[in-house]
Amino acid sequence: MTESAIEFSPERTTPFLQEVMERSGQMLTACYQCRRCAAGCTVGDETGCFTPNLLIRTVMLGDRETALSNPLVWKCVSCYTCGTRCPNDIQTARITETLKKMAKEEHVEPMMxxxxxxxxxxxxxxxxxxxxxxxxxxxxxxxxxxxxxxxxxxxxxxxxxxxxxxxxxxxxxxxxxxxxxxxxxxxxxxxxxxxxxxxxxxxxxx
Ligand code: SF4
Ligand code: SF4
Incomplete structure (x- = not known):
């Protein structure tokens, strides 16, 4: 049986998305999923399918649990390669840093x-x-x-x-x-x- 896709729900999505955008200073809603960030992520070999664009999509869909606990948040080395390639100037390193801080504040068991x-x-x-x-x-x-x-x-x-x-x-x-x-x-x-x-x-x- 395949897992059901996450459904868009404004009540769940908006507060979390707003918080991440405000704290990271990044306009996540500008992301149009071109995956240029994914193609150059330094830790791509270690994070598998969890690419920067997927992290952004996860936040936008309001899946807080996954956004606070995934390999990219814990393995991102803040090299800013993805940000320099992004046509919309989205710096994923600031997003991973924000999510890491939020996970710590909420005492989420760290993946690493x-x-x-x-x-x-x-x-x-x-x-x-x-x-x-x-x-x-x-x-x-x-x-x-x-x-x-x-x-x-x-x-x-x-x-x-x-x-x-x-x-x-x-x-x-x-x-x-x-x-x-x-x-x-x-x-x-x-x-x-x-x-x-x-x-x-x-x-x-x-
Ligand atoms: S490069 Fe920028 S616009 Fe493209 S998927 Fe990545 S974050 Fe989104
Ligand atoms: S800043 Fe993080 S997400 Fe972006 S390319 Fe570097 S390791 Fe990957």
Whole structure:
């Protein structure tokens, strides 16, 4: 038996579509499904049929559950390739980022917990110092990942993860792609205040 198609329902579609458009700053309704974005998506091999245009269609049809939990939202690397190809200047990277934030706010079980932890660690480090310090950021990320594995007593996974990251870190360091210095932006207080304000605005809107 084939699954039934999602039916268009303005009552369900409009509030969700409006929220995504407002928060991402992208005019999703301008998408005419030409699939130029899909043809060039960097993570297309990993996300299978879940292409940027399908994500947009999902939001437009008001399928909130699928829009907040699909491979593209969790695997998009924000390379902006799709946006540069889009004839309507739709930046899917901003849409995936918005949906990821909404999924976190709504405590949706992340399809890829490591991506969520990476994202959390990046924001945490960036907001604290106004710059992301790679060593600190990786430390936060590894602690979050280890804590999750420890909760289910998966200690082997913790050891394997630390070994893998140490190997990767060493390779990057040798190729001068990793910096051990510590940087902080002079405007970090303003960045913190802006972040706090954005969080408050999101809470008020909910
Ligand atoms: S390239 Fe732009 S208009 Fe075409 S399908 Fe993708 S998002 Fe829609
Ligand atoms: S920004 Fe995301 S959706 Fe767009 S091409 Fe890059 S990985 Fe794909």
């Amino acid at each position: 917990p490591k991506v969520k932890e990476f994202h959390d660690a990046f924001v945490e480090s960036g907001v604290r110092w106004g710059r992301v310090n790679e060593v600190e950021f990786m430390g936060i990320y590894e602690s979050k990942a280890a804590l999750r594995e420890a909760k289910v007593k998966n200690y082997d996974a913790i050891v394997e993860e630390i070994k893998a990251q140490a190997r990767l870190g060493l390779t990057m360091f040798k190729k001068k792609r990793m910096h051990t210095g510590f940087l902080m932006a002079s405007g970090r207080r303003e960045i913190k205040a802006l972040y706090k304000k954005a969080q408050e605005m999101t809470t008020i809107d909910q």
